[in-house]
Amino acid sequence: MAKKEIDRRFNKFGTVSFMGVSKTNDFIDYLEQGKVMGTRCKACGKAFFPPRSDCFHSLTSEMEWFEVTGTGTLLTFSTLRYAPVGFEGDLPYTIAVVDYGDYKVFGRIDKAIASPDEELKVGMSMKVVAGKTANGQDIYFFQKA
Ligand SMILES: [Zn+2]
Numbered sequence: 001m002a003k004k005e006i007d008r009r010f011n012k013f014g015t016v017s018f019m020g021v022s023k024t025n026d027f028i029d030y031l032e033q034g035k036v037m038g039t040r041c042k043a044c045g046k047a048f049f050p051p052r053s054d055c056f057h058s059l060t061s062e063m064e065w066f067e068v069t070g071t072g073t074l075l076t077f078s079t080l081r082y083a084p085v086g087f088e089g090d091l092p093y094t095i096a097v098v099d100y101g102d103y104k105v106f107g108r109i110d111k112a113i114a115s116p117d118e119e120l121k122v123g124m125s126m127k128v129v130a131g132k133t134a135n136g137q138d139i140y141f142f143q144k145a
Pocket residue numbers: 041042043044045046055056057058059
C-alpha cells in the first residue's frame with residue numbers, strides 16, 4: 001500500500017493550529033506570499049472566508065481563490081484577558097470581525113494597536129494584512145485603514 005502523503009501546511013498557521021488536513025491548504029502558501037485569500041463559488045458567486053472548498057448553496061466544489069483586498073467595516077471586537085490552552089502567551093489580544101460586504105473576516109487586531117478599546121470604534125475602516133506571530137508562525141491581522 002502506498003504511503004499516504006499528509007499535507008500539514010496549516011500547522012504553520014497561528015499560535016496553535018487545530019486544522020489537520022484541509023482541502024484549502026493553499027491558503028498558507030498565499031499567506032506566505034503576503035496574500036490573505038478566500039474562496040468564491042464559480043457557480044453562484046458566493047464568497048467564503050475562511051476559505052471553503054465546497055459551496056453549500058450550489059453543492060459544487062468548483063471554487064476559485066480571491067484576495068481579501070481593500071477595506072472592510074469593523075463590526076465588533078473584544079480584548080481577551082483569558083485565553084484557551086496554548087494561547088496564554090499571546091494575552092492580551094483583541095479579536096474582531098470585519099465586514100467586507102460579500103463576506104466577513106474574523107481575526108486578530110494588530111498588536112501595534114496598543115490600546116484597542118480606546119483606538120478602535122465599531123464602524124471604522126479596517127484592512128487585513130499577512131504577518132507572523134512572535135514565534136514565526138503565519139497569521140493575518142487587522143490594521144486601521
Ligand atoms: Zn455556490
